[in-house]
Amino acid sequence: MFSSARALLAAMTLVLCGAAEAAAAQTPPPLTAYSQLPAVSSVQLSPDGANIASIRRDAGSVRVVAMSREGEILASVDIGESQVRSVMWASNDHVLILSTSNQQVGGFRGRNLFLIGDILNVRTGRLVRALNDADISVYNFLMSYDRVVRNGRPALIVTGMTTHEGEYTGDPYLVDLDTGRGKRIGRGQSDTRFHLVGLDGETIARTAYDTESGRWRLSVPAAMGWTDIRSTTALLDTPGLAGVGRTPGTLLITDMDADGRERLMEINVATREEVEIDLPGSSTSTLSGPDGRLVGLGYIEDFQKYQLFEPKLERAWAAISGALPSRQLTITSFSDNFDQVVFHVQGSGEPGGYYLFDGPTSRLSLVRRQYPGVAPAQMAAVSLINYTAADGLAMQGYLTLPPGRDPRNLPLIMYPHGGPAARDYVGFDYTAQALASRGYAVFQPNFRGSDGISQAFLEAGYGEWGGKMQSDLSDGVKALVDRGVVDPARVCIVGASYGGYAAMAGMTLDAGTYRCGVATAGVSDLAAMVRSEESPGYRGRRNPTVRYWQRFMGFTNYNDPSLAARSPAQQARRLQGPLLLIHGRNDTVVPYEQSELMLRAATTAGKTNVRLVPLEGEDHSLSTAAGRAKELEETVTFLLENNPPD
Template identity: 55%
Template sequence: MGAIWRAVRNAYPGLVIRLESWSEDLNNVVIHTTGGGDSGTYHLIDLEAGSAQVIGYAYPDLNADLVGEMRAIRYAAGDGMEIPGYLTLPPGVTEPRDLPLVVLPHGGPAARDTMGFDWWAQGLASRGYAVLQPNFRGSAGLGDEHLEAGYGEWGLKMQTDLSDGVRYLAAEGIIDPQRVCIVGASYGGYAALAGPTLDPGVYRCAVSVAGVSDLRTMVQWSAAQAGRRDSPVVRYWNRFMGAERLGDRSLDDRSPAFRAAEADAPILLLHGWDDTVVPYDQSRIMAEALERAGRPYELVRLDGEDHWLSREATRQRMLNETVRFLETHNPPR
């Protein structure tokens, strides 16, 4: 198997490769490649014959010229911690200067972004935006030290890791710091809400998809769903949020809904009505807080949709709504 994998990697240099299937005698394997203008291609490899053929495409209508370049980057956070991430450029751009930027933090937060085609990042890049996907502290897959550095840092260093990335790209001349928005889902949705409320002066607009807005209420809901106050889910939330106990009111200061009056940018809220991970109420609570504070916002309810936007039509609607909002408040050209 090691020999097979080395042979495959040597045949597709520079691409992200995933082993999909193989024959019992290991003479034939199916792989998936992405990267470098490849939006996702399936190959059947005959190792005995030393041949390969393309057997399908993940996105057959996306030619290479429609896929933006994705670059691995690293930058220093304000406290010196190194933050790895990825920068996706608009298609055809090879020497980026003064581009508008969308910061796209991942969910989890104990997850991570990886090199390879990302339909959300590429969708935004196709409209003329550079897209930053930082693996901020608290991200998984980068070692225990990087993960545990995120404990208790919701709305604090996990948030400034994002804006530190904006400042890095601005210092490099790659982006225009006056034309930056933030977009995200789940934890990334929280980060999108926290941008204008907890880390002001960075973003022109924010789009939150299924984001958490009231941390204390979110943990209490999770405890009720689990039927116990000390469930693994509750311990997970408390560890990352920095709560000492269920109902810890210190979380209110890091809850965008409690800081809505400080929002310095318009906010778009999108949320699946049938979300069982982050309830729709989290977006409703934020909308009501923004309404009371007289801050600009839009709320879009995605009927019949779950936390992951599993339906193709909903994903397309989310992208269309997001692009419309971005182009209104941060036009790319």
């Protein structure tokens, strides 16, 4: 492998679009260079590898652009205010544009984010909405989608929510790419969630899940309808259908064994025999070829890695990982014959960019950078820090140091991630980089309960919300202080989502550690948050979201006194230091009212140094350019006032 990779690199031509990067200026980039939505995202190759589609953001506009590999524009459509998330080629002539819409829909409680699909014909420029019409009443949001060739014609197969005679069923629809009209080609049940189809458009399998009972089923077509070939009860950690296995007639299932270990099982549809595929690491993802066949496994250590079964992909990975070492590389797209591969690259002098590798010519070219206002030389260095929690558990996190400053006695921003079952890794984090450019060291710990480290590390966080998950952060501060990197008198905490909770908890439950705090979209009252997830007849452990909260919060009923003891709004009297709250009014994950609760509680407790900044029209993920810019500007202004770096 090593020698062949070196031989390939020796023959490879590296083409970088544009002139060489100039040396970074002494003054840092403006904050808008970091807070802008990425200039390019979701770069996807057409099935034949001839063309590229992507989402482009320039001068306030958001466009989906389809172009040839040589740069000729085939189609460009202004998306306007829609929350576009990704694109996918539905054929060599059609691009599926996927957006989310915040709606209140019959059969669903409250407002929710639904996935909407628009189909762009790159030859005519015409744009149509998938499921804008159908042969039966169906909502026009998509539960799943895939490209197929049916009766010799390219088409989409989607799972739509049929509303017929008072019933709601997840059914497969064949969608015409030029008209968007859907035709129901099968009938699901009320608990059907996903249909797996082959490239020929025939349904291979489907899954069903009853959220109340936790019953999950895998079914395949039979002579008389459908037959279940696998079923289980999983109130959490639901199995998943990952696609087709390594050989025809097999399916891939992700699940957990009796010990809570992540597994990837290959099941033979005919014999029901199951074979476990050895996983190369934690939080493994699958890569599938155009026929659904498994072609690779991805996993994250500190850097993304792959175990690839397709030789052309393996050669491409060896080439680009050798040409761009010490960077976070992710395979994002490839042609049907695997000759062309698109990679996302970030870290170590690369503030996020997409590269195209052409196998036949061994040519690597830059498609576009995501943050053109940040020169590679202006990126702050990121390093891995290992430390030990107070109870002896091994911990790790990533320290971003301010450029040009002596790494001693620095002001620190503790920046825990959301989730909590998520993780940070080496790469370009726009908030961490922006704060470092203003003179702060930034620490992103993977506290217990973080995913992608190990199953045991994830489970160590169960029941520790506001407990050891919180003290893991202050233990990280202590470790950096002991090493002389951080001034203990100049530490603030900033976070969003679960990180927003941690910021409020740091200023109340862990008072004295942090000088100030910024909480974006954070949970302030645990019991109120859980109650907001309920609906009539769908309470307690019958509700899957409540089950998730119970796992990490460790409560059995809402009268558990530990909920109030771990709720910053209930402990507002203990608040020490200024606290900034930021929240999007359209947040469907953590209600805006959670920040209002914290503000009212602090005011009632006589605390005058708490302020709430509403983000109009913004969701939980800060999906709008205006929302991201305001959130970062307010955060930096607040930190400069309350914890100046100089």
